[in-house]
Amino acid sequence: xxxxRYRQAVRLFGLLSHPVRLRIVDELRRGEVCxxxxxAVLKRPQPYISQQxxxxxxxxxxxxxxxxxxxxxxxxDEQVEKLxxxxxxxxxxxxxxxxxxxxxCHGEAESLSLPSGSVAxxxx
Amino acid sequence: xxxxRYRQAVRLFGLLSHPVRLRIVDELRRGEVCxxxxxAVLKRPQPYISQQxxxxxxxxxxxxxxxxxxxxxxxxDEQVEKLxxxxxxxxxxxxxxxxxxxxxCHGEAESLSLPSGSVAxxxx
DNA sequence: TCGCTATATGCATTCAATTGCATATAGTAC
DNA sequence: GTACTATATGCAATTGAATGCATATAGCGA
Numbered sequence: 142x143x144x145x146r147y148r149q150a151v152r153l154f155g156l157l158s159h160p161v162r163l164r165i166v167d168e169l170r171r172g173e174v175c176x177x178x179x180x181a182v183l184k185r186p187q188p189y190i191s192q193q194x195x196x197x198x199x200x201x202x203x204x205x206x207x208x209x210x211x212x213x214x215x216x217x218d219e220q221v222e223k224l225x226x227x228x229x230x231x232x233x234x235x236x237x238x239x240x241x242x243x244x245x246c247h248g249e250a251e252s253l254s255l256p257s258g259s260v261a262x263x264x265x
Numbered sequence: 266x267x268x269x270r271y272r273q274a275v276r277l278f279g280l281l282s283h284p285v286r287l288r289i290v291d292e293l294r295r296g297e298v299c300x301x302x303x304x305a306v307l308k309r310p311q312p313y314i315s316q317q318x319x320x321x322x323x324x325x326x327x328x329x330x331x332x333x334x335x336x337x338x339x340x341x342d343e344q345v346e347k348l349x350x351x352x353x354x355x356x357x358x359x360x361x362x363x364x365x366x367x368x369x370c371h372g373e374a375e376s377l378s379l380p381s382g383s384v385a386x387x388x389x
Numbered sequence: 390t391c392g393c394t395a396t397a398t399g400c401a402t403t404c405a406a407t408t409g410c411a412t413a414t415a416g417t418a419c
Numbered sequence: 420g421t422a423c424t425a426t427a428t429g430c431a432a433t434t435g436a437a438t439g440c441a442t443a444t445a446g447c448g449a
Binding site: 150154 | 344348
């Protein structure tokens with residue numbers, strides 16, 4: 142069916158036509174980050190961020206895996222990546238945030254590798 | 266300002282995240298068509314089509330010029346064209362419609378050129 | 390002028406997305 | 420087990436977009 146192509150495109154554009162969601166995927170194309178990181182960047186309440194992450198996750202655009210207390214999300218849809226490239230230009234550099242509490246962000250070298258005993262599990 | 270890039274992108278995606286508007290711009294990238302043509306293709310009431318055309322026109326995505334009773338619209342935003350190419354693939358062939366009343370559509374050869382005395386005027 | 394057609398506009402209503410917030414869950418450390 | 424942190428979920432309230440429709444305007448021909 143040809144109508145599906147339209148529906149699919151409308152759905153995709155709809156996901157990106159939202160200021161917070163757009164900024165989330167733009168942040169995510171720089172690399173994997175945790176929720177608290179996005180919270181710090183977007184300056185929005187945590188439940189609000191989580192809700193938008195859910196929308197993107199259920200649409201199959203992003204994927205998250207838990208690592209201890211933290212959940213790290215990344216972009217898994219290359220079409221979205223192309224659309225961002227076209228509209229926003231190339232992705233910026235990843236920025237470690239002092240505002241973010243997670244080990245990856247406050248720059249402790251050893252915390253960049255998996256702590257022994259912890260296992261990365263998919264979020265769904 | 267960097268925020269403007271986001272705003273601009275959100276605006277663009279918003280325009281395309283609408284089934285009727287998306288189909289209009291997809292139709293328009295095949296070539297210039299009149300309003301009645303879009304009416305026939307989309308099977309929607311004329312005021313409804315005109316409203317969506319206005320949204321696209323005021324956003325600077327399309328442009329219309331009047332030719333006698335008929336107004337012909339065309340796509341003038343190449344970024345939109347690229348986004349459509351990415352999401353919908355290449356544009357289809359232009360299709361003349363028997364359902365459409367305008368001279369261009371019911372295939373009278375001489376009507377494809379401007380009738381003497383008529384002047385193309387911009388719509389705004 | 391009037392009558393007709395194509396297109397545009399204004400406005401009220403309906404509907405869906407957005408947002409805020411309270412609370413639930415998952416995991417860690419003790 | 421309890422206490423604490425990060426993240427997720429559910430739901431009500433609100434806002435804004437989408438839609439329908441009546442009417443206005445523009446141009447043509449008689």
